[in-house]
Amino acid sequence: MKLLPNNTRPALLALLASAALAVPATAQTKLDIAIVGEADTFDPMMSTKDVVSIVTQHFVETLYTFDENWGVAPLLATELPTISDDGLTYTIGIREGITFHDGSTMDSADVVASLERWKTQSPRGKGVADKIASITATGPFEVTIQMSTPYSPLLSLLAFSNSAAAVYPSEILAETIENVVGTGPYMIAEHVPDQYLQLKRFDAYVSRSEPSSGGAGARKQLADEIRFIPVPDPNTRVEGLLSGQFDFADGLPSESFARIEASDVADPMLLRPFGWPIFAINHKAGLLTDLKTRQALQAALPIDDMLFAAFGDDNFFVVDGPMYPEGWTWRNDAGVDKYNQNDQAKAADLLKETGYDGTPLRILTSRQYEFHFKMAEVAKVALEAAGFAVEMNVVDWATLGQQRNDPALWDIYITHSPFLPEPALTDLYTSSSRLGWAEPEKDAIVAQFTVETDQAKRQELFAQLQQKLYDDVGFIKIGGFNALNGIRQGLTGVTATPWPFFWNASK
Amino acid sequence: MAVYIFKRILGLMVVIFLVLTIAFVIVRLAPGDPAALMLGPEASAEDAALLRTQLGLDRPILVQYLTFVFNAVQGDLGNSIFFNQPVTQVLLGRAEPTIFLSLFSLLIALVIATPVGIYAAYRRGSWLDQGAISTAMLAASIPSFWTGLMFQRYLATELGWFPASGYGGPDAGFWVRMGHLALPSIVLGIVNSALIIRFTRASMLDILGEDYIRTARSKGMGERRVILRHALKNAAIPIITVVGLTFALLVSGAVVTERVFNIPGMGNLIVSAVLRRDYPVIQGTLIVVATLYVLINLATDLLYLLVDKRVKY
Numbered sequence: 001m002k003l004l005p006n007n008t009r010p011a012l013l014a015l016l017a018s019a020a021l022a023v024p025a026t027a028q029t030k031l032d033i034a035i036v037g038e039a040d041t042f043d044p045m046m047s048t049k050d051v052v053s054i055v056t057q058h059f060v061e062t063l064y065t066f067d068e069n070w071g072v073a074p075l076l077a078t079e080l081p082t083i084s085d086d087g088l089t090y091t092i093g094i095r096e097g098i099t100f101h102d103g104s105t106m107d108s109a110d111v112v113a114s115l116e117r118w119k120t121q122s123p124r125g126k127g128v129a130d131k132i133a134s135i136t137a138t139g140p141f142e143v144t145i146q147m148s149t150p151y152s153p154l155l156s157l158l159a160f161s162n163s164a165a166a167v168y169p170s171e172i173l174a175e176t177i178e179n180v181v182g183t184g185p186y187m188i189a190e191h192v193p194d195q196y197l198q199l200k201r202f203d204a205y206v207s208r209s210e211p212s213s214g215g216a217g218a219r220k221q222l223a224d225e226i227r228f229i230p231v232p233d234p235n236t237r238v239e240g241l242l243s244g245q246f247d248f249a250d251g252l253p254s255e256s257f258a259r260i261e262a263s264d265v266a267d268p269m270l271l272r273p274f275g276w277p278i279f280a281i282n283h284k285a286g287l288l289t290d291l292k293t294r295q296a297l298q299a300a301l302p303i304d305d306m307l308f309a310a311f312g313d314d315n316f317f318v319v320d321g322p323m324y325p326e327g328w329t330w331r332n333d334a335g336v337d338k339y340n341q342n343d344q345a346k347a348a349d350l351l352k353e354t355g356y357d358g359t360p361l362r363i364l365t366s367r368q369y370e371f372h373f374k375m376a377e378v379a380k381v382a383l384e385a386a387g388f389a390v391e392m393n394v395v396d397w398a399t400l401g402q403q404r405n406d407p408a409l410w411d412i413y414i415t416h417s418p419f420l421p422e423p424a425l426t427d428l429y430t431s432s433s434r435l436g437w438a439e440p441e442k443d444a445i446v447a448q449f450t451v452e453t454d455q456a457k458r459q460e461l462f463a464q465l466q467q468k469l470y471d472d473v474g475f476i477k478i479g480g481f482n483a484l485n486g487i488r489q490g491l492t493g494v495t496a497t498p499w500p501f502f503w504n505a506s507k
Numbered sequence: 508m509a510v511y512i513f514k515r516i517l518g519l520m521v522v523i524f525l526v527l528t529i530a531f532v533i534v535r536l537a538p539g540d541p542a543a544l545m546l547g548p549e550a551s552a553e554d555a556a557l558l559r560t561q562l563g564l565d566r567p568i569l570v571q572y573l574t575f576v577f578n579a580v581q582g583d584l585g586n587s588i589f590f591n592q593p594v595t596q597v598l599l600g601r602a603e604p605t606i607f608l609s610l611f612s613l614l615i616a617l618v619i620a621t622p623v624g625i626y627a628a629y630r631r632g633s634w635l636d637q638g639a640i641s642t643a644m645l646a647a648s649i650p651s652f653w654t655g656l657m658f659q660r661y662l663a664t665e666l667g668w669f670p671a672s673g674y675g676g677p678d679a680g681f682w683v684r685m686g687h688l689a690l691p692s693i694v695l696g697i698v699n700s701a702l703i704i705r706f707t708r709a710s711m712l713d714i715l716g717e718d719y720i721r722t723a724r725s726k727g728m729g730e731r732r733v734i735l736r737h738a739l740k741n742a743a744i745p746i747i748t749v750v751g752l753t754f755a756l757l758v759s760g761a762v763v764t765e766r767v768f769n770i771p772g773m774g775n776l777i778v779s780a781v782l783r784r785d786y787p788v789i790q791g792t793l794i795v796v797a798t799l800y801v802l803i804n805l806a807t808d809l810l811y812l813l814v815d816k817r818v819k820y
Binding site: 030032037038040041046047048049123126163175176189190192193194195196198227229231232233235236239240242243244245395396397398399401402403405427433434 | 589783
């Protein structure tokens with residue numbers, strides 16, 4: 001029995017305190033956000049980790065961002081760029097009157113210096129560096145990017161908060177930025193490692209005037225403070241949410257859904273769909289360099305059983321073959337007849353044709369994400385039924401991160417990704433990725449896809465790419481899965497996204 | 508005694524050197540790449556290699572080891588790869604919660620265990636004795652994470668008597684921070700009381716059978732005085748030993764409990780450092796833990812002198 005409902009205790013305490021002091025006070029709105037771990041860096045240019053994006057987007061901004069429909073929208077740029085007919089010249093207007101947290105004013109020199117650093121040091125920026133001929137300030141508030149070859153994902157890359165093309169004052173730019181200074185609606189007040197990151201409202205922030213839409217439009221700075229609290233244990237995040245300690249908790253276990261739903265303190269927030277589990281295939285070495293063996297693998301996998309074992313509740317997964325979910329522009333049905341075949345007899349026949357000698361199929365996975373491991377367990381049974389010898393290599397995430405860079409150590413590794421707004425934001429399709437999926441026709445499609453600027457043609461090319469993915473078994477999308485977050489009752493202005501933000505949140 | 512202490516400190520040096528070497532070797536034998544972890548899933552192998560170079564992790568192992576030893580003997584445990592801060596600073600930041608958590612837990616354990624252990628011995632074979640021993644066994648058998656989860660759920664979340672987790676936010680004063688340690692201290696106190704109850708009971712049983720206890724009673728001395736003055740004092744050495752060991756273990760980091768309650772102490776730090784492959788922090792933590800362990804054991808040995816004049820070093 002509760003002595004007092006948790007959500008009434010702070011209010012009651014506040015009432016008592018104000019009665020005791022008998023002086024008027026201005027209430028400070030503070031948001032306590034439980035995140036899955038500490039951000040390794042506050043420089044989002046240098047990391048592709050989601051937790052870094054979630055935190056840093058509040059104090060560091062980019063030229064562009066994504067609206068609620070994942071369309072690119074201006075943020076520090078005045079508007080979408082003017083792109084020359086040949087797709088080689090991007091002229092970008094920069095907003096005037098934008099102030100950095102150190103009090104300096106942003107101009108084109110800062111943008112150019114930041115983009116140069118992004119191009120040479122950021123994991124995603126380096127991927128596009130060879131296509132950029134020059135980045136120049138063509139006015140105090142205008143920047144021109146000259147491409148050596150058309151590259152249609154450029155705007156999405158400039159808008160992405162992950163390995164972000166962040167804009168910093170040119171004075172602080174270095175290989176490692178000691179104190180990150182941005183233009184965002186909040187600024188860093190205090191960081192105590194593994195305890196909290198305290199952000200305070202940046203009073204000189206100039207919001208955009210358009211209505212808020214996803215990350216785009218007005219950023220209203222409704223809360224005075226936002227505190228990001230790293231809480232690595234998922235159960236501790238649940239208890240903290242339900243006890244009223246946290247206003248929002250990220251990445252909760254699916255088993256906690258019913259408890260949160262029944263709570264009178266917090267509500268579940270489902271991000272439907274969040275992302276897709278992936279069986280990444282080694283095309284550089286080993287068993288799966290052979291197409292027929294890959295096809296046998298594809299035929300044998302019981303996708304629905306794997307997803308059920310992994311997530312246990314229909315609320316949290318969807319058996320879905322297309323690479324993008326319903327409602328996304330990239331969705332198409334090409335090749336999906338090969339999805340979820342669950343046909344071990346066919347797999348056995350294919351395997352026989354290859355003259356398979358019993359070499360173990362090595363699955364590299366981790367229990368860092370329990371659903372990876374559970375999927376692998378079910379897959380193992382089905383693959384063994386098809387005649388594969390399967391060797392499970394279950395390691396911690398750090399080891400997996402290292403071993404997957406060595407093609408001699410694995411045939412499949414298991415990972416997952418959120419659905420990214422632009423297919424080119426993942427390198428899985430490219431032959432230069434650690435998978436090494438190289439196939440001439442596919443590579444030609446990828447090359448064309450990245451230079452094509454007409455959206456309808458890009459969609460058609462992506463359908464061809466998806467067809468190739470299934471035909472050549474480049475990697476295997478297992479399905480779609482949903483993510484569960486928890487939000488305090490009464491907290492508004494937070495939308496379900498893989499990278500939740502709180503500048504429009506109030507309670 | 509000075510010679511004894513000097514010898515023990517020399518021994519401590521040897522232990523630290525061995526720990527330092529073993530820690531260095533073990534963390535590097537473990538697979539896993541801190542650079543790949545820091546850069547995130549989309550970073551390429553080339554990016555990770557570049558970062559490894561920047562972090563000095565591509566240098567020959569022997570060079571890394573000698574640099575580490577050379578710096579460590581000067582008190583420099585290196586810089587945390589993850590936090591980009593001196594390891595000593597990172598460790599100091601974890602000292603307060605761990606020390607207070609250990610002290611509170613030990614206090615709670617002693618408050619529970621000493622009277623229960625004494626009374627169980629005094630009433631040997633009674634239902635109280637059986638009950639105390641069974642409860643102690645139960646407390647020792649239940650994993651601390653389960654106890655922690657249950658207490659967290661029912662006492663913090665459902666009843667709202669305690670903060671569910673953490674160590675207070677930016678505005679948290681000393682007492683608020685201590686309030687956050689209350690529930691984990693109770694959990695650890697209960698878990699650790701089990702061993703102390705058993706040792707206290709066993710030790711008291713030995714003493715209560717001694718001739719001088721019978722003599723004291725036959726001289727008409729009150730039971731309270733017999734138990735507390737004569738029996739407990741003579742039973743103290745094994746109890747002090749187990750209390751010392753318990754304290755050393757607590758200070759070394761109550762890994763599971765700190766994790767469950769998200770207390771930013773040494774235990775939580777070492778788990779995170781292992782998962783992040785933050786080599787300097789792992790090494791530094793192990794050195795500090797080993798040193799504390801040896802020092803607490805030394806203090807325990809010296810405490811024997813106070814309670815038993817027959818002990819000589």
